[in-house]
Amino acid sequence: xxxxxxxxxxxxxxxxxxxxxxxxxxxxxxxxxxxxxxxxxxxxxxxxxxxxxxxxxxxxxxxxxxxxxxxxxxxxxxxxxxxxxxxxxxxxxxxxxxxxxxxxxxxxxxxxxxxxxxxxxxxxxxxxxxxxxxxxxxxxxxxxxxxxxxxxxxxxxxxxxxxxxxxxxxxxxxxxxxxxxxxxxxxxxxxxxxxxxxxxxxxxxxxxxxxxxxxxxxxxxxxxxxxxxxxxxxxxxxxxxxxxxxxxxxxxxxxxxxxxxxxxxxxxxxxxxxxxxxxxxxxxxxxxxxxxxxxxxxxxxxxxxxxxxxxxxxxxxxxxxxxxxxxxxxxxxxxxxxxxxxx
Numbered sequence: 001x002x003x004x005x006x007x008x009x010x011x012x013x014x015x016x017x018x019x020x021x022x023x024x025x026x027x028x029x030x031x032x033x034x035x036x037x038x039x040x041x042x043x044x045x046x047x048x049x050x051x052x053x054x055x056x057x058x059x060x061x062x063x064x065x066x067x068x069x070x071x072x073x074x075x076x077x078x079x080x081x082x083x084x085x086x087x088x089x090x091x092x093x094x095x096x097x098x099x100x101x102x103x104x105x106x107x108x109x110x111x112x113x114x115x116x117x118x119x120x121x122x123x124x125x126x127x128x129x130x131x132x133x134x135x136x137x138x139x140x141x142x143x144x145x146x147x148x149x150x151x152x153x154x155x156x157x158x159x160x161x162x163x164x165x166x167x168x169x170x171x172x173x174x175x176x177x178x179x180x181x182x183x184x185x186x187x188x189x190x191x192x193x194x195x196x197x198x199x200x201x202x203x204x205x206x207x208x209x210x211x212x213x214x215x216x217x218x219x220x221x222x223x224x225x226x227x228x229x230x231x232x233x234x235x236x237x238x239x240x241x242x243x244x245x246x247x248x249x250x251x252x253x254x255x256x257x258x259x260x261x262x263x264x265x266x267x268x269x270x271x272x273x274x275x276x277x278x279x280x281x282x283x284x285x286x287x288x289x290x291x292x293x294x295x296x297x298x299x300x301x302x303x304x305x306x307x308x309x310x311x312x313x314x315x316x317x318x319x320x321x322x323x324x325x326x327x328x329x330x331x332x333x334x335x336x337x338x339x340x341x342x343x
Contacts, residue, residue: 040086216321
């Protein structure tokens with residue numbers, strides 16, 4: 001997630017020929033897309049760095065070789081997806097193929113027998129002693145297996161299929177928000193407190209910030225909408241303690257702003273936003289080159305949390321997704337809200 005920054009530090013990147021961008025900030029910074037991609041590739045191939053060698057050879061970071069093994073495997077896989085997306089845009093098919101394959105490495109720490117991402121040793125075996133609720137497991141960075149097992153933002157459809165489809169996944173996701181997480185499971189984790197938890201959903205620590213939007217990839221996308229409003233109401237309030245967690249690089253704030261507008265970048269490199277439930281009556285966004293993107297919301301209220309329809313420039317959206325390019329080009333997104341799910 002790109003953090004919110006002061007205006008003078010934000011670069012306005014615009015096309016300037018093949019493989020380059022022009023910056024319209026005061027310094028007119030040069031930026032070469034292919035050189036940037038090369039830097040990403042070089043970094044992603046550094047075998048000495050934090051388990052990457054084993055990740056490249058085995059398709060996962062072994063727990064007995066590197067700490068936070070599951071978190072690293074999942075986050076490396078997403079990083080690889082982003083590199084593949086950049087390579088696709090730049091027409092570098094060999095790089096795209098290499099990193100598209102690496103982006104599927106999340107599957108190598110998924111234990112289908114229990115339906116969770118599980119620490120794995122270099123010999124290929126999954127760890128025997130394992131608790132999906134504890135947030136102090138060294139295989140996960142400040143989170144538990146429950147939240148991290150949903151971290152496949154680059155391919156939610158594949159994750160859902162891996163978890164045996166909608167019939168199993170939807171109740172599983174439901175229970176994330178409704179189950180109880182006793183204090184003992186996060187008592188030894190300093191960055192996770194009761195203030196940032198809803199059920200077992202740890203909003204105060206960011207790895208699961210996309211979780212409520214995952215319903216959009218199921219046969220019950222409307223379930224995203226009340227979840228988003230609930231999180232907005234419970235995790236944010238006025239005052240010095242108004243955030244339910246650490247605002248790492250502005251992510252807690254960014255989640256609020258996007259979600260209040262009615263859409264969110266589940267996978268920022270995907271080129272689309274997932275729709276949610278707007279909490280504003282309307283908004284006008286300055287998107288560059290004098291263009292604006294306007295969000296209008298009809299029948300807005302605390303009870304009308306369900307989207308009855310969403311239209312982009314007058315055209316009905318038939319899927320709960322919004323192209324990023326449509327926002328950049330400017331236009332209007334119109335929500336009509338209601339008190340019951342739209343059928």
